Amino acid sequence: MSETVPGERVERIVVALDASPHSVAALEAAAELAALMEAELEGLFVEDSDLLCLCGLPFSQEVDACTTVVRPLETEEMERQLRGMAAAIERTMEQVAGRAAVRWSFRVRRGAVVEELLAAAQDAALMSVGRAGRVRRRGMGSTARSLVDRARRPVLLSGERVGRSSAGGRLEEPLTVLYTGTAAAGRALDMALRLWSGRPIPLRVVVWAGGDASPDVDALEETARRLVAAAAADEPGPVTFVRVAPWADPVEALRDVRGGTLVASHEQAALVAEDQRLTLLVP
Secondary structure, three states, X not given: OOOOOXXXXXXXXXXXXXXXXXXXXXXXXXXXXXXXXXOEEEEEEEEEHHHHHHHOOOOOEEEOOOOOOEEEOOHHHHHHHHHHHHHHHHHHHHHHHHHHOOOEEEEEEEEOHHHHHHHHOOOOOEEEEEOOOOOOOOOOOHHHHHHHHHOOOOEEEEOOOOOOOOOOOOOOOOEEEEEOOOHHHHHHHHHHHHHHHOOOOOEEEEEEOOOOOOOXXXXXXXXXXXXXXXXXXXXXXXXXXXXXXXXXXXXXHHHHOOOOOEEEEHXXXXXXXXOOOOEEEEO
């Protein structure tokens, strides 16, 4: 792993790692962001203590994926598998971080998965996690949902990489931010502007009144335009503003605004739960 100069304060991006394709996508996205933000990449593999406790129960069994043979779930064998998995994940991380030319570290912890990840990300710039674990599903898995609900840091959600699809781990154009006028939406816009300023790519600001009783889309768009102008006197890339009518379904509106990496506030997590593009949720 790479080294950090003693005494130098560097932002960290924590990436939750397991053996799933979504986890690899989360790693690739985190590495790209680390390069943009000049941050250090920290990989964390958690040995699930609940799973290890299950091994000690007399009725616990596992099914071999290749032979379908059923056998007792033994602690020693599970620990051996976890060690092998951690070694393979670290090798993958070394390759991905090397391609991105970012500093990196890798840790293995044992405990409750969500609690360990939250503890690791306490003073990090953001956390990167796959939308789902090894079980294929649409929407967010239980770990990702818990992190979004409880984390005090931005959470980057990645889907399984398919070629160069935006459902994978690459930042895709245009960078799209959902702005609703709340304080959290303002922080999401700030994050999007920070990423945009480092890359000559298009920025798309989706303005929605957020279901407010007396929405004023004109005022919201004017505020968004002012914030964008203040953040970047020399625009790195073109900016477009998309207005969503207050009575419109924001989920459908986001589906219509196709492509690109999405940035939104944690308040809008339910709206983007099944959106498969790379999504950064900001608290």
